[in-house]
Amino acid sequence: MEWIDLRSDTVTKPTAEMRKAMAEAEVGDDVYGEDPSINRLQEMAAERTGKEAGLFVSSGTMGNLAAVLSHCNRGEEVILGNLCHTYIYEAGGIAALGGVPPFVVMNQPDGTLLINDVKNAIRKEDVHFPHTRLVMLENTHNRCGGVPLSVEYTQTIADLAHQHGLQVHLDGARIFNAAASLGVTAEALTHPVDSVTFCLSKGLCAPVGSVLCGTRDFIQKARRIRKQLGGGMRQAGILAAAGIIALEKMTGRLTEDHERAKILASGLAQTGGLLLDAGSPFSNMIFANLADAVQLSAAQIAEQFKKKGVLVGVTGERRFRFVTHYWIDDQAVQKITQAWREIYSSLQ
Ligand SMILES: *Cc1c(COP(=O)(O)O)cnc(C)c1O
Secondary structure (H helix, E strand, C coil), X not given: CCCEXXXXXXXXXXXHHHHHHHHHCCCCCHHHCCCHHHHHHHXXXXXXXXXXXXXXXXXXXXXXXXXXXXXXXXXXXXXXXXCCHHHHCCCCHHHHCCCCCEEEECECCCCCECHHHHHHHCCCCCCCCCCEEEEEEECCECCCXXXXXXXXXXXXXXXXXXXXXXEEEEECCCHHHHHHHHCCCHXXXXXXXXXXXXXXXXXXXXXXXXXXXXXXXXXXXXHHHHHHCCCCCXXXXXXXXXXXXXXXXXXXXXXXXXHHHHHHHHHHHHHCCEEECCCCCCCCEEEEEECCCCCCCHHHHHHHHHHCCEXXXXXXXXXXXXXXXXXXXXXXXXXXXXXXXXXXXXXX
């Protein structure tokens, strides 16, 4: 069966064009800096984010970890949100492997951190306290509904951080979704920050990889840390070849995924039984709760969807996430809407 998979945009498989480019990729030893495809991808990524240099890494998690370890020494603190990916989903790597403790500030529903909360989190000079070194933002903000952070907000946080001698790292796993959603360039969103990671392997469809971008000096440091983490790959141009197509061909079409998310959201809402989060979707993610009248749990409803060939994300006892991506076309949107209509009417 050909699944309609809405669990995440990480499920996207490479396109035929990517597979062909991978088969034909020019490669070399990237630990020697001699892989032409990797070098090209890194240059393209740096250009797209307006930074001096880029570094191909195996995952977004490795990109964020290498970034934090490059910015911070052991015992230096990073200010981040309680709902951010690095805090929740990266196995505590910054603390476990880097000795970098997080100072946790509450994320607002729109994915931001309050300016005052960040200001108050910056440590004063005192022998009792760790030094604050870094502030982290996430854009789009996954756990806050795929909401984009604006250029103005990013600039305000960066100004505050820089006034206090801190650096800013952006987890821009879905920065091109944020750009598409706001109608701005990715570069406008990354300009205020010192470093950024973005994923090639989510909505951009590449099979593996992320790119960390920043100044030349920063990337040189991050390259050593990547090696230390076991992330120095050899003929990784095979992977970069797909990443190049991701950057050339896939960023411009993300608005289609956002449009389809809107159409799907309105189809689901019209049927009833699902209460969409206010404003959802902001990008390619729809978040919804089961209405009180529905007796079954989200997991049980997901089972029923599965019987109809649709895989949905269950993110709570009564909560769902539906993510649109390259492999969800108009016909799939219709099938999903129809599936929910059938499931919902069978419950009446
Ligand atoms: C997916 C994701 C990452 C990185 O995930 P990997 O699976 O390690 O590539 C980082 N941050 C956010 C917000 C993400 O959604």
